[in-house]
Every structure is written in C-alpha cells, then in structure tokens.
C-alpha cells in the first residue's frame with residue numbers, strides 16, 4: 613500500500629510530462645486517467661531531444677532491463693520516448709480528443725471540466741488529485757499560481773531535413789549591436805526506421821509582436837512551414853555566409869523549418885490543494901538548456917520520491933512543491949544566461965527583416981565563408 617493507492621488521479625496532457633507522471637502514479641497503485649486534446653498519439657511525431665537519461669526513464673517506468681534495450685537505439689527521438697512511456701500505462705488510460713476547460717476547486721476532491729471533441733457538453737468529474745501537465749499554454753496553471761510565461765526576446769528557427777544530398781550541418785554566428793545570432797546543428801537518427809536527419813537551428817532575436825504565444829504542445833510547436841518567410845534564407849546568407857544559406861535553402865525545400873519562440877517561466881508555486889503542475893505548465897526554459905523534457909520527467913521522479921518519503925498526500929505534495937519550485941528557479945537562471953547571449957539586457961530587439969536590410973551590403977564579401985564568426989555594428 614502506498615499513499616496514493618486507489619486514489620483517482622486526472623492528468624491533463626499526454627506528452628512526455630503527463631505520461632511520465634501517469635507511469636509513476638500507476639506503479640504506486642493510483643487509478644490514473646490522462647486527458648489529451650489531440651486526437652491520437654505522438655509516436656511518429658516530434659524531432660530530436662538533445663540528451664536522454666535512460667536511468668531516469670527506467671525509474672519512471674519501473675523497468676530495469678527492457679527499457680534500456682527499447683530506447684537506447686534511438687534515444688534522441690521524441691516519438692520513441694513517447695511510445696516507451698505510453699506502453700507503460702494500461703491500455704485506455706489516455707483519453708484522446710478530450711479538451712480540458714477548467715477546474716472547480718475544492719479542498720478534498722477538485723472537479724475537472726472537460727468536453728469530448730465534437731460534443732458541446734462539458735462534463736465535470738471529481739478527482740482526488742489533478743495534475744496539469746498541459747504545457748506552456750496550460751489551462752490548469754491559473755488554479756495554482758499567478759506566474760505566467762514571459763517571452764525571452766528570441767526565437768529558435770528549427771530545421772529538419774534528411775542528410776542525403778544536403779551538405780551540413782550549418783555552423784556560424786554573427787553579433788549585431790551586441791545581439792548574437794547563431795546557426796548550428798547535428799545529425800540524428802529519427803523515427804522508427806532510424807532515418808538520419810540534420811537537426812538544426814538558427815537562434816534569432818525577434819520582437820514579441822512577430823512571434824507566437826506559447827502553444828499547446830511545445831515539442832510539436834508551430835506548424836511546420838513548407839514555405840519559410842522570404843527574408844529567412846537571405847538573412848542566413850547575410851549573417852552566416854552562402855554555404856550556410858545553401859543548407860537552409862535545402863532545408864526549406866526538402867525538409868521543414870518552423871519557428872519556436874522562446875518563453876520562460878519559473879512558477880512561485882506548483883501545488884494548490886489537490887491540484888499540481890508538472891513540466892512546461894510549471895516551468896519553461898530555452899531549448900538551449902536542452903532540459904525542458906528532462907525536467908518534466910524529473911518532476912515525475914521527484915513526486916515518486918515524495919510519495920515514498922511522506923506520511924500523507926499533503927506532505928508529499930508540499931515536498932514536491934518545494935523541490936519543483938527550486939529546480940524551476942535553477943532552470944530559469946540557466947535560461948536567462950542563454951538569453952543574455954541572444955537578447956542581452958537593454959538591447960533593442962529589431963525585426964530580422966530590418967537587420968537583413970542593414971547587413972545585405974556586407975553579405976557579398978563573405979559569400980563563400982563556411983564558418984562565419986564575425987562581429988559588426990548595424
């Protein structure tokens with residue numbers, strides 16, 4: 613018997629955070645239902661994660677041997693991790709196409725309001741515990757804290773393209789009026805067939821008016837573009853030289869390019885009564901930290917440890933709150949450090965289109981540099 617044995621738990625969001633905590637709570641005997649607004653699973657979706665901690669995953673699934681074999685071959689692929697976590701919970705635990713609309717707070721049994729896609733009725737159901745693992749655009753966050761994500765001043769333009777016939781990865785940087793622009797990347801094996809792709813990015817300062825607010829699923833993020841804005845490839849040429857621009861042109865034509873605005877959040881609390889936040893709902897950091905998904909999975913392991921150590925569910929949630937707020941603050945500091953590079957304090961953030969206009973006359977002279985490491989003033 614554990615503290616959560618037999619408790620009815622609702623988890624909102626079936627991405628890596630939600631599935632991680634569902635695995636942990638199920639292992640300790642809770643009856644877990646996961647609500648996900650997307651219509652189906654994410655096993656074939658997503659791109660690369662920078663690093664995967666196999667030991668952490670094994671703790672989450674309570675799976676000492678099988679997990680290692682199952683995930684080590686393609687540990688970088690979001691979809692493989694998703695599938696591994698999904699297989700750890702009983703069939704039918706995830707209710708897809710269900711949109712959670714809110715919570716009615718109550719000390720003992722808060723009620724979750726949700727509607728099934730295509731039906732207008734909102735169903736209200738009471739649970740012993742509600743966990744908001746519903747990402748940056750969290751619906752549940754407002755019931756726990758007033759903390760809100762803030763735009764970090766820059767965007768990661770992310771590219772994915774098969775390596776065949778595409779000379780990469782891109783590599784280069786440029787500093788303009790103290791603002792650092794950078795392109796980089798690495799090859800990854802993605803998908804069930806293990807196709808090798810260039811997983812690349814351009815870090816670029818952009819005004820908030822030109823970017824998207826937090827989206828419902830951060831890893832999937834903005835819709836991939838078949839046609840990138842017409843200034844994008846010329847910008848990469850002006851900033852990083854023609855060799856890098858060729859890469860980005862090929863990526864736009866043969867792969868996909870999508871902007872991911874960087875939003876940051878360190879919540880002042882992640883628990884209110886029987887409602888808790890986990891993952892991006894609780895904390896958000898720059899992809900530069902490479903730690904968003906990792907932190908969501910760590911949250912689940914911290915909750916597991918709290919359940920093991922505490923004498924009551926309230927005590928466990930208090931322990932989880934303390935630890936998660938502290939780790940969220942540490943992650944936020946790392947994210948701010950990255951921002952000081954791409955959007956320094958006091959820097960005026962100018963639209964990349966304007967930066968391009970200023971850079972263009974200089975681009976010709978650097979047309980064939982493979983690696984550009986230059987500094988200039990606009």
Ligand SMILES: Cc1cc2nc3c(=O)[nH]c(=O)nc-3n(C[C@H](O)[C@H](O)[C@H](O)COP(=O)(O)OP(=O)(O)OC[C@H]3O[C@@H](n4cnc5c(N)ncnc54)[C@H](O)[C@@H]3O)c2cc1C
Nearest residue numbers: 625627629649661662712746747830891892902904905906
């Ligand atoms: C370009 C990029 C690269 C990244 N690289 C890395 C990396 O290398 N390493 C790393 O550790 N992290 C990385 N991250 C961060 C990582 O993707 C996120 O931190 C992680 O996905 C957060 O997981 P989550 O489960 O908390 O939230 P999300 O993945 O955002 O999932 C939230 C889920 O909740 C669902 N949902 C939302 N609202 C509702 C609702 N009202 N009702 C029902 N369902 C709802 C959504 O559909 C979604 O499935 C990267 C992020 C980006 C954008």
